[in-house]
Amino acid sequence: MSLLPADSCFFPRRLGQLCLLACLLALSSAGYGDDMCGDTGVWLQILGAGGPEIDDGQGGPSYLIWQDGKARALIDTGPGASVAFDRAGANFEDLEVIAFTHLHADHTADFVSLIKGSYFLDRTAPLVVLGPDSNTPQYPDTESFVQRLIGPDGAYAYLQDFLTHKSSGGYRIRPRNVPAAGKRRWENFSSANLKLDAIPVNHANVPTLAWRVEVDGMSIVITGDFNNQKNVMATFAKQADALVASHAIAEIARGHQRELHATPSQLGRIAHQADVRMLILSHRMNRTRGRESQTRGHIEKSYNGYILFANDMECWGM
Numbered sequence: 279m280s281l282l283p284a285d286s287c288f289f290p291r292r293l294g295q296l297c298l299l300a301c302l303l304a305l306s307s308a309g310y311g312d313d314m315c316g317d318t319g320v321w322l323q324i325l326g327a328g329g330p331e332i333d334d335g336q337g338g339p340s341y342l343i344w345q346d347g348k349a350r351a352l353i354d355t356g357p358g359a360s361v362a363f364d365r366a367g368a369n370f371e372d373l374e375v376i377a378f379t380h381l382h383a384d385h386t387a388d389f390v391s392l393i394k395g396s397y398f399l400d401r402t403a404p405l406v407v408l409g410p411d412s413n414t415p416q417y418p419d420t421e422s423f424v425q426r427l428i429g430p431d432g433a434y435a436y437l438q439d440f441l442t443h444k445s446s447g448g449y450r451i452r453p454r455n456v457p458a459a460g461k462r463r464w465e466n467f468s469s470a471n472l473k474l475d476a477i478p479v480n481h482a483n484v485p486t487l488a489w490r491v492e493v494d495g496m497s498i499v500i501t502g503d504f505n506n507q508k509n510v511m512a513t514f515a516k517q518a519d520a521l522v523a524s525h526a527i528a529e530i531a532r533g534h535q536r537e538l539h540a541t542p543s544q545l546g547r548i549a550h551q552a553d554v555r556m557l558i559l560s561h562r563m564n565r566t567r568g569r570e571s572q573t574r575g576h577i578e579k580s581y582n583g584y585i586l587f588a589n590d591m592e593c594w595g596m
């Protein structure tokens with residue numbers, strides 16, 4: 279079980295309930311089943327706070343958004359997401375949408391595990407799967423990605439009923455490509471419970487999106503992996519309650535790492551310009567661990583809001 283950072287217990291508004299929950303969890307570190315969000319309100323749960331490494335003790339990137347005790351949206355499904363989803367007590371039948379920031383393995387590897395696991399549930403409602411379009415042969419678009427996994431010619435063709443719906447029963451997966459080039463904001467998903475917007479971001483040559491989830495007046499922005507070259511994040515994240523940023527490199531990083539990821543000082547400037555209520559640093563990697571105080575210092579040069587270093591299973595009330 280992961281514990282919340284001690285300094286998280288100074289947050290205003292509903293974060294008071296978060297702190298109470300954190301303290302209760304700290305007192306009962308029994309393991310599975312302890313990492314629960316509140317029954318009411320909007321909560322962000324970190325299913326995986328790590329990156330692609332297998333020696334960091336953390337799951338791959340995956341973020342679950344709760345509304346009044348129901349898991350509504352899942353952003354990315356990195357390694358370990360299906361186990362974390364189970365540990366979180368989430369019900370897959372409540373889930374309306376899975377959205378990918380990009381199709382790197384560390385952000386998508388557990389997608390099939392979740393879909394296969396859902397076979398044993400009574401879900402009937404369609405599941406929308408959103409992710410980047412692609413104009414590069416190195417990466418499939420999201421619809422092709424899902425087809426290549428569970429389509430009739432896919433690696434897991436035995437799961438094709440989720441797409442073809444030829445057999446009776448079950449539910450249907452509806453993959454949709456979202457433009458990952460240009461600067462235009464995509465605003466084509468909404469339901470009675472939530473709204474999702476996306477904007478293309480620059481992650482070297484990888485088609486990548488940032489996502490903004492609006493639920494009951496709260497907004498959570500997940501940057502995906504990005505280097506801020508397009509300089510769109512501050513506008514996209516404007517006044518968000520939480521900005522969940524990939525913190526994959528240290529300030530001292532040079533060269534290719536900076537083509538892939540934003541530095542702490544860049545994240546600080548974005549959080550300041552966007553005027554977000556809290557900046558949650560996730561996608562933490564070994565090259566950033568042990569440097570938290572320096573990272574915080576670089577961010578605080580621009581941003582004076584709440585800075586949180588995420589760990590698996592932590593749940594933040596909005």
Ligand SMILES: [Zn+2]
Nearest residue numbers: 329382384503
């Ligand atoms: Zn990544």
